[in-house]
Amino acid sequence: MAHYEEVNVHGYDEFCRAVSERKGKDIFAYFSGDKDKQGKSWCPDCVKAEPVVRGQLNHLPEGSVFIYCQVGERAYWKDPKNDFKETLKLTGVPTLLRYGTPQKLVEEECFKADLVKMMFTED
Numbered sequence: 001m002a003h004y005e006e007v008n009v010h011g012y013d014e015f016c017r018a019v020s021e022r023k024g025k026d027i028f029a030y031f032s033g034d035k036d037k038q039g040k041s042w043c044p045d046c047v048k049a050e051p052v053v054r055g056q057l058n059h060l061p062e063g064s065v066f067i068y069c070q071v072g073e074r075a076y077w078k079d080p081k082n083d084f085k086e087t088l089k090l091t092g093v094p095t096l097l098r099y100g101t102p103q104k105l106v107e108e109e110c111f112k113a114d115l116v117k118m119m120f121t122e123d
Contacts, residue, residue: 004060010034010070012083018067019099026064027099028120030110031090033077034070042074049094049110056113059120067099 007018019027030053033043041047060066071077071084071093084090088097097104098119109115 002057003062004057004064004066006057006066006068008068011072012087015067015069018065022065026061027067028060028064029067029069029097029099031069031071031084031093031095031097033093034073041070043077043093045092045107045110046094049096049107052111052113053094053096053116056116056120059117061120 005022007022009015009018015029019029030050032046032050033041035041041050057066071090072082076082077084077093079085092107094110095104095106096110096116096119103119103122105112105115105119
């Protein structure tokens with residue numbers, strides 16, 4: 001039994017709902033480009049980063065929440081006015097962030113298991 005909760009959401013509204021339902025918890029969010037029917041994202045960096053990030057989930061703090069969020073189709077993501085960029089200030093996918101803190105790993109940083117682990121284990 002995992003010591004953390006994993007939530008899978010799609011799009012900004014679902015992400016906000018997941019966060020608001022878990023107020024007061026330690027929330028880590030991973031943002032990826034949408035996956036197709038074969039489960040492959042249009043974002044090659046996301047495909048490369050996901051196994052690295054998943055490989056470190058056992059280091060998540062007790063009782064924390066891991067939100068896996070598909071941000072949308074490529075066209076939506078490329079729009080500089082999309083909600084993820086405007087409100088969450090995301091600059092790229094994949095992004096792993098500790099919600100409510102400045103801590104985040106962007107794009108190639110998500111390929112580095114040691115950086116991911118550090119984010120999950122630092123207070």
